[in-house]
Amino acid sequence: MTIDMNNASAVTLRVNGTDYPMLLETERNLLGAIRDEVGLTGTKEGCDDCECGACMVLVDGQPVNSCSYLAVQAQGREITTIEGLADGQQLSELQAAILEAGGVQCGFCTPGMLMSATALLDRNPSPTREEIKVGLGGNLCRCTGYGRILDAVERAVTIR
Amino acid sequence: MSFAIATTLDQALAAIADGARPIAGGSDLVVGARHGKAPLPESLVAIDRIAELAEIKAGGDVTRIGAVVNHARLMTDPTVVGNYTALADAAALVGSPATRNVGTLGGNIMNGSPAMDTGAPLVVMGAQVELQSTGGTRTLSIAHLWDAPGSNTAAAGELCTAVLLPPPGDRCGSAYVRLEYRRAMEIAVVGAAAAVVLDEAGAIVNARVALAAVAPTIIEVDGIEDLVAGRALDDDGRAAVADAASSQASPISDMRASDAYRRHTVGVMARRALDAAVRRALGEEIAVPVNRALGIGAA
Numbered sequence: 001m002t003i004d005m006n007n008a009s010a011v012t013l014r015v016n017g018t019d020y021p022m023l024l025e026t027e028r029n030l031l032g033a034i035r036d037e038v039g040l041t042g043t044k045e046g047c048d049d050c051e052c053g054a055c056m057v058l059v060d061g062q063p064v065n066s067c068s069y070l071a072v073q074a075q076g077r078e079i080t081t082i083e084g085l086a087d088g089q090q091l092s093e094l095q096a097a098i099l100e101a102g103g104v105q106c107g108f109c110t111p112g113m114l115m116s117a118t119a120l121l122d123r124n125p126s127p128t129r130e131e132i133k134v135g136l137g138g139n140l141c142r143c144t145g146y147g148r149i150l151d152a153v154e155r156a157v158t159i160r
Numbered sequence: 161m162s163f164a165i166a167t168t169l170d171q172a173l174a175a176i177a178d179g180a181r182p183i184a185g186g187s188d189l190v191v192g193a194r195h196g197k198a199p200l201p202e203s204l205v206a207i208d209r210i211a212e213l214a215e216i217k218a219g220g221d222v223t224r225i226g227a228v229v230n231h232a233r234l235m236t237d238p239t240v241v242g243n244y245t246a247l248a249d250a251a252a253l254v255g256s257p258a259t260r261n262v263g264t265l266g267g268n269i270m271n272g273s274p275a276m277d278t279g280a281p282l283v284v285m286g287a288q289v290e291l292q293s294t295g296g297t298r299t300l301s302i303a304h305l306w307d308a309p310g311s312n313t314a315a316a317g318e319l320c321t322a323v324l325l326p327p328p329g330d331r332c333g334s335a336y337v338r339l340e341y342r343r344a345m346e347i348a349v350v351g352a353a354a355a356v357v358l359d360e361a362g363a364i365v366n367a368r369v370a371l372a373a374v375a376p377t378i379i380e381v382d383g384i385e386d387l388v389a390g391r392a393l394d395d396d397g398r399a400a401v402a403d404a405a406s407s408q409a410s411p412i413s414d415m416r417a418s419d420a421y422r423r424h425t426v427g428v429m430a431r432r433a434l435d436a437a438v439r440r441a442l443g444e445e446i447a448v449p450v451n452r453a454l455g456i457g458a459a
Contacts, residue, residue: 009163026163027193027200050191051345056258062232063258068190072163073183073206116257137344138256 011075015040016084024071030064031055033071034081042082042111046140053139056112057081063119065138082111085118093156094118101152105143113139117153126157165206169213169292169321175205177294177317184208184228185262187255188271213266213321216240223325224290227266232257234265234278241448243328245440246281246353246433249336252449253277256344266320269305272312272377273347279306279378280353281336282323283370290322291315299324306377331358333441335450337433338372339425340457341416348373349417352405352429354437362392362442369401369434374409374426381405381430393438398431405430432456 008023015038022037034057035041043066046054050068057066058080085092091099094117104110113136120127120135127135132153141149164180166172176182181201183189185208193200207213213226218239225240234240234251241248254260254268254277268278269289279302287302291314302323305312314320338351351372357365367388369381381404388397411422436450447453 026161026204029190029194048194050187050255050259053256053258062261063256064262065258068187068194069262070163070183070186070190070204073165073186073208075165119257134344135257138258 011072013038013071013074013079014077015079016081026070026072028071030057030066030069030071030074034066034079040081040083044108044111046108053112053116054109056115056139058115058119061119061122063116063138082114085114092118093159094121094153097156097159098149098152101148101155103144103148103152109139109141113141113149121156125160129154161200162203163206165209167209169210172205172207172210173292173294173319176319179203180205182207182319184264184267185230187259187263188267207319221327223327225265225323225325227320227322228264231260231263235260235448244285244325244334245448246284246334246336246355246437247278249449250277250281253338253451265323269302269323270312270314270320272306272310274309274375274377275348275373276378277336277338277348277351277372280351280370280372281334283378283380284353284355284368285334286326288324289320290324291318292321293317293319303380309376329357331441332356333437333439335433335436335440337429337436337450337456339429340451343458346458350374350411350422350426350429352426352433354430354433356434356437356441358438358441363390364388364393364438367434369405369430371405371409371426371430374411374422379408381408393434398435401434402427402431
């Protein structure tokens with residue numbers, strides 16, 4: 001199957017289990033489609049250069065820097081954003097753990113951190129602290145100094 | 161601007177013959193476009209859903225790694241980690257989990273950065289690159305793939321479809337190490353890969369060393385066998401290899417390092433890569449990546 005599109009074309013993106021039809025230009029990034037077309041603003045734009053991880057989402061369960069990923073490439077894939085982690089009012093274990101560990105200061109990096117950590121625990125349910133550092137290697141935080149974020153992931157592992 | 165998703169190789173080759181540029185993860189193409197380095201091509205064809213390009217096939221007289229196999233898989237695949245360990249070392253150092261998830265082997269080698277991590281390992285392991293077009297298939301030695309920084313020798317209409325590696329042998333070992341200032345989202349300041357074959361007594365039968373980020377392309381160091389073959393690796397051999405690597409490098413100065421610093425440190429990296437390759441060939445387990453296992457690079 002080949003889908004041919006010119007300029008703005010009709011695309012459906014599946015975000016957190018819901019299909020969102022939209023018009024997209026080829027050059028639109030996934031971050032922009034999620035924030036401006038779907039209207040979910042938990043995913044942040046930091047560097048817009050694939051360096052800081054504030055825009056991290058999961059595509060088919062794997063972490064992706066959505067600032068530097070074409071939205072049209074995500075057709076037919078399952079996209080998960082920070083809004084998809086909680087079950088109603090019930091926070092995910094990682095969300096609860098980062099609150100309890102005090103791993104949030106300004107909060108700008110938090111959604112990306114949680115998406116990377118979610119992907120990490122999905123592929124490695126009991127990582128060492130060193131493996132957690134590698135798993136969060138693509139996420140920058142300019143407030144906390146990382147210690148409490150790492151503590152939070154360790155906490156989520158132990159309460160599982 | 162047009163965009164198509166190919167699900168078969170024939171669809172992709174037809175689109176490329178019509179002038180489309182292939183895109184897998186987009187980690188070079190999209191980042192470059194957003195940075196203003198180069199606008200996105202007018203026509204794109206996505207190749208990341210073509211199943212046959214995502215296969216790793218071992219056995220027989222060649223090991224075939226599909227062009228859209230990503231770095232996350234290279235660093236954990238048992239065939240790669242067990243037999244082509246330098247490539248796993250390199251893949252594990254690339255970017256972050258997200259970068260390693262979207263970035264592909266074909267993309268890395270075709271992007272042609274002289275600082276690429278996967279290139280030097282592929283050179284020392286004798287890789288061939290498979291290029292396909294609607295007109296047919298050809299293979300070339302990977303050393304002939306690059307002609308200048310950010311450039312490759314593929315013709316218009318050709319798609320990199322696989323990297324081909326010789327089958328693993330007995331008493332083989334390989335390693336890739338790099339100098340880096342931080343552990344994640346880093347580009348090699350300099351890098352070196354080594355591959356060796358030993359005899360039953362542990363003497364070196366065959367050795368190759370290649371260097372990253374010290375020349376306009378990845379380069380192989382000439383004359384390594386004359387320096388180390390016929391005996392077990394010793395301090396004279398280590399020093400001679402480091403000197404050869406430094407003297408054959410032609411590095412530039414840029415924001416990451418001066419030419420003099422690169423020339424010196426690439427010798428150190430070549431010596432360490434050779435050392436790790438020999439230890440692996442002798443049966444020692446050194447975990448992937450060597451940089452972390454042996455504490456090389458950023459603390």
